[in-house]
Amino acid sequence: MAIASLLTGGGIRASAPGAALHVADVYGSDPAGGSASALARALAWMVQGKVPVVVMSLAGPDNALxxxxxxxxxxxxxxxxAAVGNEGPAAPPAYPASYPQAIAVTGVDARGRVLVEAGRARHLDYAAPGADMLALNAAGQARSVRGTSFAAALVAARLSAAWSGDAAAALKVLDREAKGAGARTGRGVLCGACRTAAR
Structure with missing residues (x-):
């Protein structure tokens, strides 16, 4: 719910107003929920539905499948x-963010500082707000959230808004929007104004 609320709003600022959401539950009641095979099935469903941008707000070890x-x-x-995870900079590279075909995202706080708990990937594309912000919980209540998962959702929103069917062209649009490129923020911070400040 929190990720969806960041995209479509409903009491907080929407980063992708009017966007159609396709949601895949990779956990559910399956004891193997969240497994690589569950993620692969969900991604295949998104591809079959021609969904142009998929956000994966989770991180784990490398998996060939x-x-x-x-x-x-x-x-x-x-x-x-994909989010780089929240295991800290000394953690092993996170996946799926580390796959070369993925857009890897880290999070920053309200002062533009990379989150101390942010993990890392084998490459870093962008940063976005990941702290000092509100999202909605399952009951529809605004709650403070923190983590690279939320930053990944905001980058996905900007990529979706820039999408015209050409990945390279959409990324060029994001590159023009991004501010403060650097080793810890990749090509820069996106969606800085998308944050609904925590009260």
Missing amino acids: LGRFVAAARARGTMVV
Whole structure:
């Protein structure tokens, strides 16, 4: 719910107003929920539905099956935007963010500082707000959130808004929007004004 609210609003600022959301539950009641095979099935469903931008607000170890599906999705016109995780900069590189075909995203706070708990990927594309902000919980109540998952959703929103069917062209639009490129923010911070400030 929190990720969806950041995209479509409903009491907080929407980063992708009017966007159609396609939601895949990769956890559900399955004991293997969140597994690489569940993620691969969800991604295949998104590709089949011609969803242009998919946000994966989760991180884990490398997995050959998931890597193949992320690469296949990109080849078929679906961009995967993935969070670098919240295990800290000393953690191993996170996946799916580390796959070369994925758009890897870290989070920053209200002062533009990279989150101390932000993980890392083998490459970094963008940063976006990931703290000092509100999102809605399952009951529709605004609550403070923190983490790179929320930043990934905001980057996905900007990529979706820039999408015209050409990935390279959409990324050029994002590059023009991004502010403060650097080793810890990639090509820069996006969607700085998308944050609904925590009270």
